[in-house]
Structure formats: C-alpha cells, structure tokens
Amino acid sequence: MKHNSSIGCSVSECNFHCKDDNYCTLDKIEVVKHSQTANTVECTDCGSFKKS
C-alpha cells in the first residue's frame, strides 16, 4: 500500500492507516490538541483520524 514515509502511525483502526508497515497514507494530517494548553503527549492527537 502506498503511504507517506514521513508519517508513522500505529492506529490500525483508522481508515487511512497503512496496515502493511504502520504508516499513514495521507499526504498531510492535522495534529490537534484537546485541552486548552498541551503539556503532555496525551494532550495531542491526530485530527485526521477517520474510523475504518
């Protein structure tokens, strides 16, 4: 499967996940924070996620 070598991703539940080798197949993703201020890695997420 063709993927973006710059975006590694292990979210196998996503529609855009490259199951062959754990990459994202999108050209660009939006990384978002889901708290007012991001202090830890848990505060950030992939905003381009779409349930497969």
Ligand code: SF4
């Ligand atoms: S859209 Fe986000 S969650 Fe989905 S495969 Fe790409 S990086 Fe992973």
